[in-house]
Amino acid sequence: MASVAVRTTGLGKWFGEGEARKTAVCNASFEAVYGEILYIVGPSGSGKTTLLSMISGILKPDAGDVVVDGKDLWKMAGDDIADLRLNKIGFVFQDYHLFSRLTTAENVAIPLILKKMDWDEALKVALHYLEIVGLKDRAELQPVKLSGGEQQRVAIARAIASNPDILIFDEPTASLDGDTGRKIVEFVKTNILNEKRCIIIVTHDSRIYEYADTIMRMEDGKITRVERNGTQKGVVA
Amino acid sequence: MPGILRIALKLLINDKSKFLALLLGITFAVFLMVMMMSMFSGILKRSSSSVLNIGAKIWVMDPAVNNATSSIPMPDYVLSSARSINGVKYAVPLYFGGALVKLKNGSYQAATVVGLDDATLFGRPEMIEGNIEDIFAENAFLVVKDAEFSKLDRPAVGSEFEINDNRGVVVGIAKAASSGLFGVPTLYTTYSRAISYIPSARYTTSFILIEPKNDADTPFIQQEIKKLGYQALTREQFVSKITDFYTFKTGLGMNVLLMTTISFVVGLSISGQTFYTFILENLEKFGALKAIGAKGGELVSMILFQALFTSVIGYGLGVGLASTFMILAKLRMPDYAAQISFPILGFAFVMVLVIAGFSSYIGVRKVLRIQPFEIFRG
Ligand SMILES: Nc1ncnc2c1ncn2[C@@H]1O[C@H](COP(=O)(O)OP(=O)(O)OP(=O)(O)O)[C@@H](O)[C@H]1O
Numbered sequence: 266m267a268s269v270a271v272r273t274t275g276l277g278k279w280f281g282e283g284e285a286r287k288t289a290v291c292n293a294s295f296e297a298v299y300g301e302i303l304y305i306v307g308p309s310g311s312g313k314t315t316l317l318s319m320i321s322g323i324l325k326p327d328a329g330d331v332v333v334d335g336k337d338l339w340k341m342a343g344d345d346i347a348d349l350r351l352n353k354i355g356f357v358f359q360d361y362h363l364f365s366r367l368t369t370a371e372n373v374a375i376p377l378i379l380k381k382m383d384w385d386e387a388l389k390v391a392l393h394y395l396e397i398v399g400l401k402d403r404a405e406l407q408p409v410k411l412s413g414g415e416q417q418r419v420a421i422a423r424a425i426a427s428n429p430d431i432l433i434f435d436e437p438t439a440s441l442d443g444d445t446g447r448k449i450v451e452f453v454k455t456n457i458l459n460e461k462r463c464i465i466i467v468t469h470d471s472r473i474y475e476y477a478d479t480i481m482r483m484e485d486g487k488i489t490r491v492e493r494n495g496t497q498k499g500v501v502a
Numbered sequence: 503m504p505g506i507l508r509i510a511l512k513l514l515i516n517d518k519s520k521f522l523a524l525l526l527g528i529t530f531a532v533f534l535m536v537m538m539m540s541m542f543s544g545i546l547k548r549s550s551s552s553v554l555n556i557g558a559k560i561w562v563m564d565p566a567v568n569n570a571t572s573s574i575p576m577p578d579y580v581l582s583s584a585r586s587i588n589g590v591k592y593a594v595p596l597y598f599g600g601a602l603v604k605l606k607n608g609s610y611q612a613a614t615v616v617g618l619d620d621a622t623l624f625g626r627p628e629m630i631e632g633n634i635e636d637i638f639a640e641n642a643f644l645v646v647k648d649a650e651f652s653k654l655d656r657p658a659v660g661s662e663f664e665i666n667d668n669r670g671v672v673v674g675i676a677k678a679a680s681s682g683l684f685g686v687p688t689l690y691t692t693y694s695r696a697i698s699y700i701p702s703a704r705y706t707t708s709f710i711l712i713e714p715k716n717d718a719d720t721p722f723i724q725q726e727i728k729k730l731g732y733q734a735l736t737r738e739q740f741v742s743k744i745t746d747f748y749t750f751k752t753g754l755g756m757n758v759l760l761m762t763t764i765s766f767v768v769g770l771s772i773s774g775q776t777f778y779t780f781i782l783e784n785l786e787k788f789g790a791l792k793a794i795g796a797k798g799g800e801l802v803s804m805i806l807f808q809a810l811f812t813s814v815i816g817y818g819l820g821v822g823l824a825s826t827f828m829i830l831a832k833l834r835m836p837d838y839a840a841q842i843s844f845p846i847l848g849f850a851f852v853m854v855l856v857i858a859g860f861s862s863y864i865g866v867r868k869v870l871r872i873q874p875f876e877i878f879r880g
């Protein structure tokens with residue numbers, strides 16, 4: 266049995282007050298384990314991003330607990346949560362959020378610099394990760410000079426540069442064409458995933474379902490189904 | 503430099519157009535503030551030039567006098583009373599007045615005439631040419647070589663002119679520590695000649711200059727003069743009285759204050775606005791940094807550093823620009839009165855820090871408020 270990276274119990278989040286109150290996530294309990302890729306799928310507005318944010322220490326839940334790597338996340342102090350994000354969690358945002366005023370290598374080095382690594386050392390490590398994603402020759406370019414798929418790979422390099430245990434992707438393929446999207450996820454599965462890593466991917470994209478170990482389906486803020494090993498291949502969300 | 507500040511710096515200066523706009527705003531504000539204050543301080547210094555040039559320790563005058571060039575003559579008994587005050591080493595009269603000089607070429611020029619006590623020549627200027635003793639010669643005058651010197655047709659020893667229909671001869675050229683404000687040349691002569699050449703009312707003593715036996719006697723002397731109905735001021739007190747007069751009673755100070763405030767506000771709004779847009783444009787990135795694990799304090803230090811960096815450079819450019827401007831202006835116009843001083847530089851620096859503080863404050867508020875969740879949601 267693989268060890269648990271993230272466990273939530275009865276997680277809930279509401280927005281608004283009184284009449285306007287809306288439930289974004291309701292009573293969500295699930296586990297994500299090391300060595301696997303977990304997909305979270307579901308229609309727009311079903312609460313996927315809200316759920317991701319709560320398990321990564323970005324959004325405080327209104328109900329329930331999140332345990333990350335054995336620690337009760339929301340019982341921790343703000344700066345400790347920030348440290349946990351820095352050290353344990355890597356993010357790939359939907360629209361990358363790369364710094365256009367920095368070079369590709371500097372972008373990748375950011376988490377290392379935040380970890381107070383020496384500048385030159387951080388850039389050296391960044392180069393190593395750019396090499397892993399096959400972009401070593403673009404190190405000195407600004408990210409805007411790269412294609413969408415290349416920028417996505419830079420974002421991945423940045424997410425893995427601090428060697429996090431948990432990688433979180435929100436819609437990694439949404440702004441890529443089908444082929445590029447597939448290649449990126451395939452790359453993640455073969456090169457980034459290992460038995461000490463847990464990867465959580467939110468996606469709408471049914472073309473990449475085959476790379477999941479577990480697919481968790483959400484509707485109206487509730488987890489409606491959890492399936493193992495991509496047996497639902499080809500199902501349209 | 504910590505890596506996080508290096509990132510902040512790169513984000514700032516790699517955004518060239520914004521960085522330039524920021525620098526421009528601050529440079530402009532500093533330039534204007536320094537110029538305004540320097541011009542004012544130059545004017546103030548000149549307004550007390552006579553007091554500085556004469557160099558007496560105590561000046562006695564009518565209490566209504568508020569600058570050296572418009573004196574109210576005092577009766578002779580004040581002088582004799584002053585001489586009998588305990589602690590007075592000596593007291594001498596000084597004549598200060600205006601006269602009309604007719605130059606060799608037939609044109610007229612207003613001039614200030616300073617009449618020095620015949621017995622002591624107290625307050626005598628430093629000589630560049632000629633001998634101070636020659637002032638006792640017939641019709642003798644000394645010309646002060648200040649910025650106004652040329653208005654007397656650049657006289658030399660031996661040059662002649664008419665002064666209020668009397669003959670005048672230049673017997674020496676004197677040095678001036680500080681030029682006057684009013685743009686008229688200064689002539690020195692003896693007290694007795696001054697009062698006989700220049701028509702005056704019943705009283706002739708413009709000021710009485712006192713040298714105390716001991717600086718500690720000054721308060722007592724001031725007290726005794728006050729009993730006579732007159733006022734005795736130390737040199738510093740007189741200078742600050744003149745300064746206050748120009749600052750508060752002529753509208754000059756108010757206008758300069760207003761202009762300085764306007765330059766400050768203009769600079770503040772340009773830089774504040776630009777910095778704010780800069781932060782807004784980078785807000786997402788700051789949000790992403792927060793999501794990645796940057797702490798609030800780190801983001802604040804980035805913003806403060808950016809604001810401070812821009813401000814210090816803008817300050818340097820502004821001060822440099824103002825100095826260059828003043829040097830060039832002085833090359834073309836020797837009369838140009840502006841002078842930069844450390845208090846002015848200090849004040850401008852404080853104002854720049856206020857601009858930086860204000861700009862970063864709005865930036866910091868924005869950045870601390872962003873929810874990475876909003877960034878995350880896209
Ligand atoms: N800050 C907020 N204020 C109010 N409502 C919000 C807020 N954030 C999210 N919601 C609501 O919560 C629900 C879940 O939003 P969420 O972004 O998690 O959905 P999602 O599944 O990620 O959708 P998508 O696939 O479009 O990204 C939505 O109905 C949304 O409108």
Ligand SMILES: [Mg+2]
Pocket residue numbers: 313314315879
């Ligand atoms: Mg979403």
